Amino acid sequence: MPDEPPIERRPQESERPEYPDAAQRPRVGVDTWVAEHGERVQRGPLRRAAERVPGWARLLAFVAVAAVFPIAVDDEYLQRVGVDTLIFMLLAVGLNVVVGYAGLLDLGYIAFFGFGAYTYAIVSSDKYDYHWPAEATIPFILVVTAALGLLLGLPSRRLLGDYLAIVTLFFGQLFVTITNNSTDVKLPFMDRARDLTGGPNGITDLDPIDFAGVELNSVPRYFWFALALFVLVVVALHFVNESRTGRAWRALREDPLAAEAMTMPVNRLKLLAFAFGAAVAGVTGAIFASLQTAVFPQSFDVSLLIILYAMVILGGTGSLAGVALGAIVVNVLLEGLTNTDDTLPVVGETPPRLLFYGLVAVGLALIVRPWRWLAVAAAATIAFGFAARLVAEQWWERGTAGRPSQAGRIGDLVDGWLLFPRDPVDIGNYAFVALIASVLVLTLLRRPWRWIALAPVLYLAAFVWENRLIQEPSVTRFILLGAILVGLMASRPQGLFGTARVEIA
Amino acid sequence: MSEPERQNEQEGQVERERERVLELRAVSKSFGGLRVLSQLDLVVHDGEIVSVIGPNGAGKTTLFNLITGLYRPDAGDILLEGRSVVGLPPWKITQRGIARTFQTLRLFLNMTVRENVMAAAYGHTKATWLESMLRLPRARREEREIRRLAEEKLGFFGERxxxxxxxxxAYSLSYANRRRLEIARATATRPRVLLLDEPAAGMNPNETLEIAELIGKLRDDGGYTILVIEHDMHVVEGISDRVVALDHGVKIAEGSFDEVATSPRVVEAYLGVRGAKEEAA
Incomplete structure (x- = not known):
């Protein structure tokens, strides 16, 4: 069009007035700058340096450290904790495929672990007198549990989210019920009713794994075998996750409908994820069974599932390194917290007590700001304790008659400060209920009153801990684990190694 | 090529008989007692840009959902390149060559921009999980290829x-960029037909203009046949070879933008009977 009026042209980039130091000036506000700034703020220098280490180097470093563990540590109990940790790590990376990659809430996962263990028990014990070689057993278990995973994954074709969780939980419980009760079963091809699973007594006297000429006859050998398997599984899962299959899993986790509209056969991919998770759990089950030389139904109940989920969530769902780390942290914590007898070498205190006071201190430091208020709160608590002690010495003779139930430096410190009643069980129980109530009340109070109430509540917490909780390590460890999880989820909802996710569209 | 020239040339092309890439024959769909689409016929020729307009609830998005297999029509047939796609699952239909974007954006928000596009290449890659696990040559080669494909598709939108x-x-993208990413993702499935559901919704006037140009470019450079739902009449006017107007699931007008925009039934559908009378007076 020839006689169009000339359009006023915006000055081009090159025509704009240029500052002499333009190259040095940060291009504030430019898209790239904003993105880079976000990275800088979210990740500190340490974190960014750590991220530059490639994945294979991290795995190699872990393997190098882990491989010498059974040599360096000569204590059979600790070596056993090591094997258990590896078993949990394997289970966690397997569960991560289903929950972390494909986003399917599978609460029946433990059934695959149990199924693998029982399959191993059936083909390698006197009960059926099979005694298969491990070279055949392990691939067999891999295939059978994967097939079971496909079968139990079928409901995932129709069920979404919570509904899938309920159905898979049912399958998980079904496994425990079946193994518990199959003591008198007549299948069509059998002439008479037989005991299939040994019921609550389980199947015992299993053969140790004898793989490629190496018999796993000691705990260190199990450790190395589990470690080798872990490395294989992690590498395999990493490669799959980086491929079209892994991308499709993550896509269906994000938006199944969009994934389906973008050429991904969603139902098939879900089944594949179930099969992957199941196969890893099944093989792990075989190691577990052979390590224990026996299988029992109660090893595969919901409490194990909860611990496993705690590991995966704490580590960060979707991250292989994260869930493995979560497994290490949780299992070592749980083992360490049962130990109320031995004090740790340098600090001279038992792990549970150290952890409890540490948690309280860290919690206070995070919540109470500024610092001088923290000092005031600490001083007030100490003063409150001595005052309470003084009053009790006058009026309540029983209240100071006891002693700390455990040795240790902290125990010595609190001896003259806390109240230690004679026969603390019932008083301790009431105080525990009072503590829960007072913590709830504390969250409801307004400013000045909250500060005033803080010191007595802290004192009460120490009282309950020293007089009651410390004597029940099996309960206390779960209370502490719960507290750690709550704290972590509040500050880092994506877990230790997870990447932050957004749910909003 | 200036705007009017291009339109003239396009009109000339439409008159010639070309391959029918997408064809709907008497397609009907009801939800309970509500007839969302009834007896709809629609033909989209090779290289054509056809706009579907109509007031809210006219059945436009349902039409897209039927074509892509999210719903199954109660009656009628949907043909892609002469073959029926009715009853196929959505992923298979997309593999055959119909890709879409969503009116309410449905990106894989927690995946990276590149991964979003690479994921959509699932349909035309063949490596099994076992090949990927062992990093066999085919898996590695395909991975390289779709990486390049993704970068190429994303490059279609300039520097953005x-x-x-x-x-x-993907969640770090602005709204307009998310719309662009959806289009890039759809093209990564290697479609013949692109279905764009309100590509300009929620965009500012500049971005709207740009999207309109982009749709033309998708046809001219990308070679896609495009069916688009759009509310912005400027966009519809600017891009369409042909416009189809729907109201209550019935096609009330079809033809060039001017024909459809001045059709009394279309005016009535948008403005109501009284409004239409006032408009005429």
């Missing part, structure tokens, strides 16, 4: 979705 953007999560 390239470079440092590749590795950023």
């Amino acid at each position: 979705l390239v470079g440092y953007r590749w590795d950023q999560p």
